[in-house]
Amino acid sequence: MAFDQPALDLSESFKAYDVRGIENTTINADVALAVGFAFVEVTGATEVLVGGDMRPSSEEYVAAFTRGATAAGAEVVQLGLISTDMLYHASGVLNAPGVVFTASHNPAGYNGMKMTRAGAVPISSDSGLADIQRLAQGYLNLGFLEAVQRPGGVMQRNTLTEYAQYLRSLVDLSAIRPVKIVVDAGNGMAGYTTPAVLGDQVLASLPIEIIPLYFELDGTFPNHPANPIEPANLVDLQAAVREHDADLGLAFDGDADRCFVVDEQGEPISPSAITAMVAVREIARAKAAGETTPVIIYNLITSRIVPEVVEAAGGRAIETRVGHSFIKAYMAEHGAVFGGEHSAHYYFRDFFNADTGMLAAMHVLAMLGTEDAPASELATQYSPYVASGEINSQVHDQTATIAKVLAEFDPGVEVKVSTMDGTTVAAADGTWWFNIRPSNTEPLLRFNAEAPDTATMEWLRDTVLGIIRS
Missing domain, CATH: 3.40.120.10 (Alpha-D-Glucose-1,6-Bisphosphate, subunit A, domain 3)
Structure with missing residues (x-):
């Protein structure tokens, strides 16, 4: 051959x-x-x-x-x-x-x-x-x-019908209140799976009205890249949600394993908030089945609302490094019911510890469809902190730059330092944190921070980035 x-x-x-x-x-x-x-x-x-x-x-x-x-x-x-x-x-x-x-x-x-x-x-x-x-x-x-x-x-x-049946067996959407959603498939595979799972293409219809955006399968991506983590690629979805007075907007990446969510005002809901929402539902489901303390996995740059919500719901939150191999390994090791990442990867024990954006979207729809509150109110409930988002800086020497940050950063309060994945510096009282991680493939440092208010987050962001880029 x-x-x-x-x-x-x-x-x-x-x-x-x-x-x-x-x-x-x-x-x-x-x-x-x-x-x-x-x-x-x-x-x-x-x-x-x-x-x-x-x-x-x-x-x-x-x-x-x-x-x-x-x-x-x-x-x-x-x-x-x-x-x-x-x-x-x-x-x-x-x-x-x-x-x-x-x-x-x-x-x-x-x-x-x-x-x-x-x-x-x-x-x-x-x-x-x-x-x-x-x-x-x-x-x-x-x-x-x-x-x-x-x-x-x-x-x-x-296996499309079997896949749709399997997901519907995990989240029952048949009795939710009628909702209208806009789905941006970005000409990717969600244009194939959404009508099967949420629509009536292969199964009975649900009380969900779907406004489709770019469902035509086209790997040349004529409308916009199928990469919804970039804000520019959410613009069409946000406009359509407002235009159609929709309850929610969903955007999938090209292979449809990640899902990003915007509320009825077109504002993005952070993946950390989605992780917290789904965690509450999965903990409740596991406890109803007899588990005493269901485990939830989250990576270290996910918002601290996640462990707070998990513990309040009677679960156990376990932190891991960034990356699906670490999440999946921890899922298997600890028998975790669910895991979430800041990048909108969501992992489910009932889905073979694998990630699926569609199942996460179904959980959000189930929560929205059983409450009278709009998506924006739910998002506010699960988004009490202010995040910087990931900011990259090109540096000559990653190790030396991290050492420089540790030497020069002086917040005037006691801090804790962790080196689980890059370097995380957190106020000892838990009010704020930041993480800097070297890229594995480029001369970059990735910065993420979170604080209780915008002023503190901006001070943290500007101070640390000032050291990194000086």
């Missing part, structure tokens, strides 16, 4: 948690072919699930991966068009490893792979991804694959 082009260097596309590359530059069909063969060798899989998002190259890459995986002897189940959380669902329910071709929120021209072992257990660089890279690079360099005597077969399976 010969390759068509000179071997690419996989170190340019293999990252810590997934594969991201530029189509036909750092990732191509030959890479997908080699990875398909290597994936089967590393996982030992006899059956492999594979699907792709709406990007123009995904269909070609799925076909190439399939050839590689079957050449290694595995049976391949092609899932067709899928979001990333559809892969997690299929992997969990079918107990099989799988791959989705997607570049998540990256712009047009990119593609990549997210991989999982059976049961939706993630594959990252320290749990098999580096081995897949090494083997696939070897096959690319050799220019051929040694096929087994009896290659595996291929079958097709569409």
